[in-house]
Amino acid sequence: MTANDAPRPWTMQQIAEAAGVSATTVSHAISGKRPVGAETARRIRRLIDEHGYVPDAAGRRLRTGRSRMLGLAIPDLAAWFFARIAKGVEEVADARDHGLIVCSTAGSDPRREQRCFELVRTRAIDGLVYTAGRRPADLGGLRRIAEVAPLVLADEVIDGLDGVPAIASDNETGAAEAARHLRALGHERVVVLAGVPGLRSTIDRTAGARAVFPHALVLAGDFEQESGARLTGDLLESGTPFTAILAQNDLMAIGAIRRLAEAGLRVPEDVSVVGFDDIGLASFVEPGLTTVRQDVVEMGRRAASVALDAIEGAGSAAPPAALLPVELVVRGSTGRARERP
Amino acid sequence: MTANDAPRPWTMQQIAEAAGVSATTVSHAISGKRPVGAETARRIRRLIDEHGYVPDAAGRRLRTGRSRMLGLAIPDLAAWFFARIAKGVEEVADARDHGLIVCSTAGSDPRREQRCFELVRTRAIDGLVYTAGRRPADLGGLRRIAEVAPLVLADEVIDGLDGVPAIASDNETGAAEAARHLRALGHERVVVLAGVPGLRSTIDRTAGARAVFPHALVLAGDFEQESGARLTGDLLESGTPFTAILAQNDLMAIGAIRRLAEAGLRVPEDVSVVGFDDIGLASFVEPGLTTVRQDVVEMGRRAASVALDAIEGAGSAAPPAALLPVELVVRGSTGRARERP
DNA sequence: CTGTTAGCGCTTTCAG
DNA sequence: CTGAAAGCGCTAACAG
Numbered sequence A, B: 001m002t003a004n005d006a007p008r009p010w011t012m013q014q015i016a017e018a019a020g021v022s023a024t025t026v027s028h029a030i031s032g033k034r035p036v037g038a039e040t041a042r043r044i045r046r047l048i049d050e051h052g053y054v055p056d057a058a059g060r061r062l063r064t065g066r067s068r069m070l071g072l073a074i075p076d077l078a079a080w081f082f083a084r085i086a087k088g089v090e091e092v093a094d095a096r097d098h099g100l101i102v103c104s105t106a107g108s109d110p111r112r113e114q115r116c117f118e119l120v121r122t123r124a125i126d127g128l129v130y131t132a133g134r135r136p137a138d139l140g141g142l143r144r145i146a147e148v149a150p151l152v153l154a155d156e157v158i159d160g161l162d163g164v165p166a167i168a169s170d171n172e173t174g175a176a177e178a179a180r181h182l183r184a185l186g187h188e189r190v191v192v193l194a195g196v197p198g199l200r201s202t203i204d205r206t207a208g209a210r211a212v213f214p215h216a217l218v219l220a221g222d223f224e225q226e227s228g229a230r231l232t233g234d235l236l237e238s239g240t241p242f243t244a245i246l247a248q249n250d251l252m253a254i255g256a257i258r259r260l261a262e263a264g265l266r267v268p269e270d271v272s273v274v275g276f277d278d279i280g281l282a283s284f285v286e287p288g289l290t291t292v293r294q295d296v297v298e299m300g301r302r303a304a305s306v307a308l309d310a311i312e313g314a315g316s317a318a319p320p321a322a323l324l325p326v327e328l329v330v331r332g333s334t335g336r337a338r339e340r341p
Numbered sequence C: 001c002t003g004t005t006a007g008c009g010c011t012t013t014c015a016g
Numbered sequence D: 001c002t003g004a005a006a007g008c009g010c011t012a013a014c015a016g
Helices: A012-019 A023-031 A038-051 A057-064 A080-095 A110-121 A139-148 A171-184 A200-212 A225-238 A250-262 A296-311 B012-019 B023-031 B038-051 B057-064 B080-095 B110-121 B139-148 B171-184 B200-212 B225-238 B250-262 B296-311
Strands: A069-074 A099-104 A127-130 A151-154 A190-194 A217-220 A244-247 A272-274 A291-293 A327-329 B069-074 B099-104 B127-130 B151-154 B190-194 B217-220 B244-247 B272-274 B291-293 B327-329
Touching: A012 A023, A012 A038, A023 A038, A057 B057, A069 A080, A069 A110, A069 A296, A080 A099, A080 A296, A080 B080, A080 B099, A099 A110, A099 B080, A110 A127, A110 A139, A127 A296, A139 A151, A151 A296, A171 A200, A171 A244, A171 A272, A171 A291, A171 A327, A190 A200, A190 A225, A190 A250, A200 A217, A217 A225, A225 A250, A244 A250, A250 A272, B012 B023, B012 B038, B023 B038, B069 B080, B069 B110, B069 B296, B080 B099, B080 B296, B099 B110, B110 B127, B110 B139, B127 B296, B139 B151, B151 B296, B171 B200, B171 B244, B171 B272, B171 B291, B171 B327, B190 B200, B190 B225, B190 B250, B200 B217, B217 B225, B225 B250, B244 B250, B250 B272
Parallel strands: A069 A099, A069 A127, A127 A151, A190 A217, A190 A244, A244 A272, B069 B099, B069 B127, B127 B151, B190 B217, B190 B244, B244 B272
Antiparallel strands: A099 B099, A291 A327, B291 B327
16 A cells, blocks of 8 residues: 555545535535535435545634644553553543644653654644653743643642643652551651652652651652662661662562562561552552552543643633552551561 | 634635635645745745645545554554554654544454444544454444445454454464473473464464473463462362463553462472563562463554555555564563472 | 535645 | 645634
8 A cells, every 4th residue: 555546535626516516515514513414414425425525624724723632641552551541541532522632742852742742833633641761851842832722630740830731649648648658557668669759649658658657768769669779778888777769669569579579578467568550560569568549540541631621622721630549559568567667 | 612613724725715826726835746836836835834734634535545544453552562562553643644534342342343344434533443452343334335435354363354464463473482491491291371262362372382292281261360360269169289370461460460479489499481572560479470472562563554544545465464572571480390290 | 405615734746 | 946826624703
C-alpha cells in the first residue's frame, strides 16, 4: 500500500450533487442544526451510508476552529502509572466524541516538551492534559499554552500556574495515613524514601509523613526501583537505626525490599515497608506490599473531563479541583516494630 | 480557562504582512522549497520566533492532503503488552516528525473499532497501525481501510488481508523452543493453556508446542490471568495427569501457578510452568517464571516504521515482514519432571 | 425548507 | 528572487 494509489474519498460536495441538493443541505442533514425535508434527508442518508462518507476533519476544523482532538503529554506510555492515566483520558475523550493525540515527554529532552506545545499552536488539539514526570523544563511555555487553550494538569500539581486546574490524589493524607499505620505498629524510627525532588507529589507525601514523624530522615530518590534499592543500601551502610521505610511509590518500596533481603533482613520482622500507588506488582511480591492506593485511571478521566468542559465552554466557573481520595491497603510488608532497633 | 477567551494565533498572512512580503515567501522561507533572499529570510525568521508561529495543521493538511499524524488502534492502553507497542509506535512517529492519534478498541464494542477506521476516512491520520486483541469484528472494514491508506498490523497477523504488512514475533519458534526445553527436562505430559481462540498468535504458539508434543492437551483461554487459574483448576479436578504447563502468555502462567499453589502443588518440583512475553512480573513472582521473551517495543517501532515508509511513498516494494526473533528465558519455574506423574 | 456566498490558513502553480 | 490567484472541504451568514 503505497501512499499515492489512494482513491480520494467522496467530498460533501459530491454527496450533495448526487443527492441533487446543495452542500449546505448535506451539512445540515448531518449536523441536524436546521431542519431538512424528510425525503431529502433520506436520500442524503442513503448516499452517506453507501459511500461510508465522513466529513473531512481538516475542512471542518478550518471552518469551526475546533479539531475535536484532545492532547495528552505524558512522560512514558509504557510505565504502569502513566499508561493508566492515558487510559482514563482516552476513555473520556472517546465518550465525549473526541480523538486523543498522545505526545511523549520522555527523558529530559526539552524539545519533546516543545512538540507537545506545538500541538496546541498548530491547533491540532483543542486542549491539553499535561502530566509531569520531572519539574517542567519550560514553565513559561506551559503558562503560554494555558493562555491559548484549556490546559489541565494531571497527577502533578505545578506551582506558578495560577488558574490552571489540576487533578491529583490526596498525597499528603495518604502519606500521613501510612505513617500513622506504622506508628500504631510501634514504629518510631522511620525513614522516608522520597520521589523526584521538587515535584508536588514528593513534597506533599513528605509533608504527610512529617506530620506524624516530624524528625523522620528523608532521602531523595526518583520514583524508580533502582533508587529505592540504592538509598536502602546507603542507609544500611550508614548504620542509622530504623525499623520502617516509607517509600513514596511502590517501585522504590520494592527496590528497598530487595536490598533488605540481600542484607539478610526480613520484612516485616526486621523492617516494615510501605509503598504508594498500589501497582499490580504490589500484591505479587512476597510479602505483599502495604501501600496507599490511588485511582490512577480515574485521575485521567477527571482531567480529561475538566479539559473537555473547558473546551466546550461549559467551565466559566473553574471546577473545584478536589483531591482524589486514596486508601491505605495493608498487606504483609508491615508488622510490629522490633523492640530494640 | 474557558474556550472562548483564547486569542487567535498569528496566521502566515499576518507574519507576511509584518515582514512586508507575501505569504508565499513566508511559506517558502519555512519549507525551504525555493530560495528566499537572505535579508528577507532573516526578517521572517525573527517574526516567527518572536510570535512562536507554527503553521496551522488543518490549513496545511487541507492543501497537501497529509495530516502528518499516524493512527494506532489498540485494545487497551493500560495493559503491559499494548502499552509497550504504543510506546514503540510513538517513538518512531515522533522521530519521523509525525503525531500519534491513539484509538482504543477496548472491549467487544464494534463501534469503537469503527471510530478507529473513521480516523482514516476523516483523513485525520495518514496511516494506521492496527493491533488486534480479539478476532477483528469487521474484516471487511479493515480491508477497505487498507485500500485507502497504509495499514500495518502489529503483533497479530490477520488472515484474509492480502498485501497488508504485518509485524509479529516468531511465535511458533518461541513456543517450540519452550516445549523443547520441557522435553529436555524429561517432561512428557504437557498441557497447553492457549490464548484467545482464532488469533494467529494462539494458533502459531499451539503449532510450536505441537511440533514437540504432538498429543499435548490444549485448553482454550483468553490471555488473562483468571483464565490461566480457571483452566488449571479444571485440569486438576479432571484428574488428567501432567507434569508441565505451557501457557501462551505470562499472565495465564501466573494464574496457573497461583492455582497450583492453592492445590498444594509446588513449582517446579511437582509441575513446571512456562509463560510467554516476559512481562516485568515474570521475574518477580516466586519462583521466577521461565518464559519466551518478545521485544514488544521493537514490534511497535517496526510497525510504525513500515507504516511511515508507505505514507511517504518509499515502499513500492512491500517490506519483507520478517518475524521478530524471540528468546527463551529460563528461570525457576521449570525443572526436571517427576518420575511418576 | 433550501441555496448562494464567503472564507477559515495554507501551498502551489503560473507569471514575472 | 518574489507575488497573485486558486482552491483543498467544510460551515455559517444571509438571503429567499
